[in-house]
Amino acid sequence: MNWPDLSMGGYGFYIWGSYLFSLIAIVWELVSLSQRRRALTQHKEQSDSVPASVLRGSANETTS
Amino acid sequence: MFYPIAGKMIPWFAIPATILFAAGMFVGFFIAPADYQQGEAYRIIFIHVPAAWMGMLLYVLMAFYAGIGWAFNARLSSMMASALAITGAMFTLISLVTGAFWGKPTWGTWWVWDARMTSTLILMFLYIGFISLQASIDDPRRADRAGAVLALVGVINIPIIYFSVQWWNTLHQGATIRLLQKPTIRGSMLAALLIMLAACWLYSVAVVLTRLRCIILEREQNASRFAEVGV
Numbered sequence: 001m002n003w004p005d006l007s008m009g010g011y012g013f014y015i016w017g018s019y020l021f022s023l024i025a026i027v028w029e030l031v032s033l034s035q036r037r038r039a040l041t042q043h044k045e046q047s048d049s050v051p052a053s054v055l056r057g058s059a060n061e062t063t064s
Numbered sequence: 065m066f067y068p069i070a071g072k073m074i075p076w077f078a079i080p081a082t083i084l085f086a087a088g089m090f091v092g093f094f095i096a097p098a099d100y101q102q103g104e105a106y107r108i109i110f111i112h113v114p115a116a117w118m119g120m121l122l123y124v125l126m127a128f129y130a131g132i133g134w135a136f137n138a139r140l141s142s143m144m145a146s147a148l149a150i151t152g153a154m155f156t157l158i159s160l161v162t163g164a165f166w167g168k169p170t171w172g173t174w175w176v177w178d179a180r181m182t183s184t185l186i187l188m189f190l191y192i193g194f195i196s197l198q199a200s201i202d203d204p205r206r207a208d209r210a211g212a213v214l215a216l217v218g219v220i221n222i223p224i225i226y227f228s229v230q231w232w233n234t235l236h237q238g239a240t241i242r243l244l245q246k247p248t249i250r251g252s253m254l255a256a257l258l259i260m261l262a263a264c265w266l267y268s269v270a271v272v273l274t275r276l277r278c279i280i281l282e283r284e285q286n287a288s289r290f291a292e293v294g295v
Contacts, residue, residue: 021165
């Protein structure tokens with residue numbers, strides 16, 4: 001097993017830049033997905049607590 | 065029926081994906097030797113090549129599911145196509161950016177309008193077009209149909225990307241690993257590449273299933289809200 005030199009023979013910026021960008025992209029996808037899931041569960045809790053009659057009333061306001 | 069099964073399946077893909085990412089990086093950086101020509105710079109391929117493959121494969125899958133959803137009016141299939149798009153776009157973006165990081169030290173330029181790179185950029189635009197088109201149409205079924213047309217037309221770009229290095233005299237190097245021929249790279253390099261590819265596959269399945277569950281819930285919530293208010 002060879003311990004890699006961080007400078008990577010002068011290519012460190014390109015190699016670590018590539019992997020850092022990939023990591024950022026993957027983390028961004030995972031974070032945005034978890035936010036989407038959280039928003040959905042919050043939305044579900046809210047709509048469960050609001051009676052259908054209220055929703056019907058608000059729909060009438062917007063459509064009238 | 066599908067929703068709870070998908071939920072149970074996600075950890076079975078996410079955990080091995082994490083382990084394989086770590087294993088692939090270990091083999092790629094600690095075991096695989098430096099390349100005799102490119103030195104250490106070649107190590108970018110351990111993320112660049114799997115990302116490029118995933119970008120193409122996920123597009124084919126997206127077009128397939130979108131086509132099935134359109135032809136048979138299968139809602140789950142269309143939702144699967146929508147769930148695949150963002151992950152496919154992300155892998156294509158990774159392949160473009162890491163390709164630029166590889167191109168600068170080896171070719172002396174971040175970008176050239178080479179056939180392989182241009183067709184990959186078109187793939188990125190196709191993904192963006194698919195996502196934007198679906199987002200711009202309120203009715204989900206209409207959005208699914210419009211997306212399916214774009215996805216199916218765009219699938220012609222996949223063989224162009226794959227064979228571009230054979231059809232044209234490109235700056236991008238030819239294939240090192242082919243299905244029916246012996247690979248021309250060292251075993252440890254190939255192992256790192258294949259482990260990273262497996263990790264990307266498992267990651268994609270986990271993320272796409274999670275997103276698919278979100279899409280199913282979103283559509284159900286919208287439908288039930290409309291039903292409740294009698295719209």
